[in-house]
Amino acid sequence: MSAPRPVPAWVVVADVFAKVLLLLAVARVALDPGWGNLEGKAPVARAVTYPMLALLVPLLHALRALRARGRPPAAGERDRPYPWGGDLLVTMPAFSDLLGNRLDLYDRVVWFDDAIHLVNTAALSAGVLLLSGAAAAPLLQRLEVAVAAGLTVSLVWELWEYFAFVTRSAESATAYADTLGDLAPGWVGAVLAAGLVRAPDGTSGPAAHRWRGEKVEA
Template structure:
């Protein structure tokens, strides 16, 4: 028996609804991307790899929470939404052909989505009392690592077989810079919100660990 009493916090219905809708829309878009890659502008862009990886990422928090955390903390709806949203927006961006039709869209997605993922990781792994230095350290460690992993995955999934590989080096450097910058901005925003008391009331500690639910 656990000697830790879970502290349950109410979450706005809007957050819950957006999270569920984002997951449903993601699954639909991934199904269309696999069955009709040309229609979804996913031809030669790792459609099958995304179809496996994105649902796994989007449902990782619910599975982990249910198996290990449900008796100790309320469900981390905000962090879960941030993770799901990154998968959904990337898929939707391809579906709407925004990556190829808007020059700066890829840069924006690297900055925004890495920032959102970093915010989710910080919310799940750090207490609201963390110092600015510790928050930035976690952000840079995750953001830079996630950026490297993504670039390697892109290369293996489709860039190695694409004509885009000729310009991949300079693009990768820019993407990694934006990934790290997005992570740092996310850390600064969360730190300010924590200091203003706008998040910590909904972030109970998870059983003797530095893991928090929002």
């Protein structure tokens, strides 16, 4: 088994930078929703759920390390590095949504909402591909994973928006059309992620080898 390629330093810096700015931003939004242009858009709910999303990968990685204690490591676990790339991709949607609202791009730029749904769904789908090891799979299997993950996340987001603030806002009359308009670019983003994300040679870890069809010892 070849050693995994080192993670570029800029990915680590970008991931840490995005998390720090996100935590500072949600703290400011919780105190002053007007700062983030989030009046009537569930600012408190965003201040709670966005850090949860940003800390999801570190938490899962820590839990996996705890489970691995006291037993022989499985194939590929010894040299399996922290998934900085996947972590950054999962953090990006929360960070970009707060930034877009802070700059008032959702109201000032007509196409920004569609673009952010495409980009954020692509980022989350790509993150799932990398974290699950499916980035090492053939294109058809990458499509299956990316579309399933991307549309599931998009649906969860639309349900979150609906119950968090849409039912109590002026957007309730156009919620159906807006939801369809958000899911469509999300699907495109998931397909793009499947086509663009491909694990390079040297990818290691049990998940990656399962997708390649190789036998992994328990």
